[in-house]
Amino acid sequence: MKVHRDDIGKLILRLACGILLFHGIFKVFTDIQHVKNLVIAAGLPAVVAYGSIIGEFIAPIFLIIGYKARLAALVMVFNMIMTIVVAHRAVAFKLNDFGGWMIETNMLFLLTALAVFFFGAGRYSVSGGKGPWQ
Known part of the structure; x- marks a missing residue:
């Protein structure tokens, strides 16, 4: 069996x-009210808060299993942009007390999702890496 290092890398990136x-x-199993409050404070309708469940729960499941991985990654990129704009805009260009970027976790997820969008799912996925959104 031939080892496909690029595909193993894509799997690790997806995970x-x-x-x-x-x-x-x-957010799914407790309360989403905090997110609703942030969304309303940003001038958006409260229903937009439920998009965070799609971007932070459903899309990651698709990404992990490798089903429509590029689409799931794109949803996650959009979700992370929204979290920065809605919840973290005041600290987007600030450092924490230890010198870390206040939105480094958001950016980590945004950039890894962006990488998955460009690389695709790879062969070690439900789709086997075949199809336009894989």
Whole structure:
């Protein structure tokens, strides 16, 4: 069996980005009111808050299993842009007390999702890496 290092790298990237799922689980199984409050404060309708469940729970599942991975990654990129604009705009260009960028986690997920969008799912996925959104 031939080892496909690029595809293993794509799998690792998908899994690393897909751990955002754990952040979204909180919103699904507890309360999304905090997100609704942020969305309303930003001048958007409260229903927009439910998009965070799609971007932080559903899309990461698709990403982890490698189904419509490029589309899921694009949804996650949009979700991370929205989190920065809606919830973290005041600290987007600030450092924390330890010298870390205040939005480094958001940017980590945004950039890894963007990488998955360009690389695709790879052969170690439900789709086998075949199809335009894989």
